[in-house]
Amino acid sequence: MSKITQYSTIGALMSGHFAGDFSVKSTHSPTLFGLGCSCGISGELTVCGGEFWEATAGESLHQLDDRQLPFLQVTDFVAENSLKATGINDKNLEHRLSEQLAINNIFLAVNVKSRFDEVVIRRPQRDESQTRTVQEMSDSQQVDTHHNIAGQLIGFWTPALFGRISVPGFHFHFLSDDRKISGHVLSFTAANAVVDYQVKHSIEINNPTSEAYNTLDIDVAQLDQLISHVEK
Ligand SMILES: [Zn+2]
Numbered sequence: 001m002s003k004i005t006q007y008s009t010i011g012a013l014m015s016g017h018f019a020g021d022f023s024v025k026s027t028h029s030p031t032l033f034g035l036g037c038s039c040g041i042s043g044e045l046t047v048c049g050g051e052f053w054e055a056t057a058g059e060s061l062h063q064l065d066d067r068q069l070p071f072l073q074v075t076d077f078v079a080e081n082s083l084k085a086t087g088i089n090d091k092n093l094e095h096r097l098s099e100q101l102a103i104n105n106i107f108l109a110v111n112v113k114s115r116f117d118e119v120v121i122r123r124p125q126r127d128e129s130q131t132r133t134v135q136e137m138s139d140s141q142q143v144d145t146h147h148n149i150a151g152q153l154i155g156f157w158t159p160a161l162f163g164r165i166s167v168p169g170f171h172f173h174f175l176s177d178d179r180k181i182s183g184h185v186l187s188f189t190a191a192n193a194v195v196d197y198q199v200k201h202s203i204e205i206n207n208p209t210s211e212a213y214n215t216l217d218i219d220v221a222q223l224d225q226l227i228s229h230v231e232k
Helices: 010-014 093-098 134-139 220-231
Strands: 004-007 032-037 044-048 051-055 071-076 081-089 107-123 142-158 169-176 182-200 203-206
Touching (some): 093 107, 093 169
Parallel strands (some): 004 203
Antiparallel strands (some): 032 071
């Protein structure tokens, strides 16, 4: 699978469609790579080597068996291009990659491996009721800063043109090498890192098929602001 496959869109998720509509139990590819969230946005998901890791505030990192998910963005990742980078961080990665190829209009799958000087990650609280709003979910998230930690950033570069389908710019989730720490990346710095990436020419969007999705009120005018506020 050289394409990116997506279940739902960041626009639907940020409009409050947190229901786990998609079963991805059949996805067994050993090179499956990507990110998502679990039902009710109870956890940030990182997909690495076909394994699904769920990071939830107040819980140890664990693999997810029940894969009924509201949002998932995955691909089969092959490190077709590699960049050895020094002094890299969330602010200059775009520029560093732009020196390699023009990225403004294309999708990339990106994997950054390092012993990071600092990684700031965010994890949601579990919500058994699955009735909270986007704002309630956002307000309850826990932010943690980790120093001198070996691991990888797993995610995608999405051009602004597609910013209501996926998070525009970089969207990374972190996974530590010891499989103890994970979450949505807010910032990172690394003195030395290997940045592997693969251009993705195609993206497949699978919309939810439920009546709840069909009748979901999506305020497109507010959406860009909301995505920027909650996901950046
Ligand atoms: Zn995320």
